[in-house]
Amino acid sequence: MAKRISMIDLFAGCGGMTSGFIAAKGYKPVMAVEWDLHAAATYAANFGESHMKWGDIALVEDGDIPQADVIIGGPPCQGFSNLGTRDVNDPRNKLWKEYIRFVRHARPKVFVIENVDRFLKSSEFALLQAEVDGGLLEGYELSHGLLLAANYGAPQRRKRAIVIGSRIGKIPLPEQTHGQGTPLGLKSWRTVRDAFAGKQLLDQPVTTTLPASKATFFGMQVPGIFKSEDLHIGRTPTALSLRRYAHIPPGGGRFDLPEELLPNCWKNKPTGTTDVMGRMRWDEPSVTIRTEFYKPEKGQYLHPQWEPEFEGYRVNRPITHREAALLQTFPDSFLWCGTKIEIAKQIGNAVPPVLAEAIARHIKPYIRATQ
Structure with a gap:
């Protein structure tokens, strides 16, 4: 048997990237930091507590950093994200x-950085390149x-910056495997319908709360451990919100609302923010799943079911945590810890495991060739 490829996951979050690398077979996590x-x-519940370092990454001593074949991870991006301050x-x-x-x-031998698309135009990326050109990352x-x-x-239009660094010869980015429609030699894009198929997702979830259970990790008590099915939880929208939801067709948004249902902030802003209060389409990938996917006013997060001629069969609610995790391609076996808000952050901040898996499969032969 080939020796397993050791890996470190930095800024690991709940482990979306580790999940993809493990799914690619042959990788073994030796350290994670979050x-x-x-x-x-959540990471510990899925991949083990012993190698997870919970706390400030700056407090991990140089001598405690193990040798590893691969380092993966995405440094926090809020500072230069389009949603952040853009302050260098x-x-x-x-x-x-x-x-x-x-x-x-x-x-x-290889490191992989994942980040928002703006990263490639940032001062931080320019400095990273400078470290490769005769600096700390020379070679x-x-x-x-x-x-x-x-x-x-992934059944999601999520665009991410990917950097692959290698000291065993340059490794190109992986070739795409899926495309819109039926492109020659590629599989068709996976859709929202594909993601939800066979999951027995109730149109109206029976609860708005997670089970009342606690777990202990790192000597601290946290809500959990929850199964994926536990995340199919609803909300309690107001009557006004339900009236608004009912007017939004698939692919639609706030511009489909009648005048009397528009809040003043939208009445006074006739252009822009076109995807808010939007409804997904069954047969297309979803928009990017962000951390507040449970709020329709934040994006195109209404459930895709909507019949124009039959108001009784319109699912007038945002997607649930369970559905968001499916659109992010977390496996059914994945376990979760935290409050509803904390788990939503974990889902929205994660790298889709199938994207991470594609990268892991791509770089594996290059690493194997050196073993």
Whole structure:
């Protein structure tokens, strides 16, 4: 048997990237680092507590960093995300330097950075390139670009910046495996319908709360451990919200609302923010699943079921946590810890496991060739 490829996951979140690498077979996590307790607990519930370092990455001593074949992870992106401050001096943007510190000490053959698309145009990425060109990462070669998750089997139009660094020869980005329609040699995009198929998802969930259970990780008590089925939880929208939802067809949004149902903030803003209060389409990938997918006013997050001639068969609610996790391609066996809000953050911040799996499968032969 081939020796398993050792890996470190930094800024690991709930483990979406680790999930994909493990699904690709042949990888073994030897360390993961995550500062958020609930996300670290979710990671530990799925992949083990012993190698998860919960806390500030800067507090991990150089001598405690193990050797590894691969380092993966995405330094927090709020500082330069389109949704953030775009402040180059934002201290959150400096966490990528911790990633570099781990690369220096673990000496992986390959490292993979995942981030928002804006990362490739940021000062931080320019500095990363400078470290490769005669700096702390000399000897590594970079490949980088934007990957659309739908092109790799996720039922979601999520665009992410991917950087592959290698000291065993330049490794290109993986070729896409899926495409819109029926492109030659490619599989068709997976859709919302594909993601939900066979999952026995109730149109109206029977509860708005998670089970009352607790688990202990790192000596701390957290809500959990929850199965994927436990995440199919509803909300209690107001009568006004339900009236609004009923007017939105698949692919529609706030511009489909009649005048009397428009809040003043939308009445006074006749252009822009076209996807808010939007409804998904069954036979297309979803929009990007963000951390507040349970709020229709934040994006196109209404359930896709809507019959124009039959008002009785319109599912007038946002997608549930369970449905969001399916659109992110988390496996049915995945376990969760945290409150509803914390789990939503974990889902929205994660790398879709099938995208991570595609990257893991792609880089594996290059690493195997050196063993």
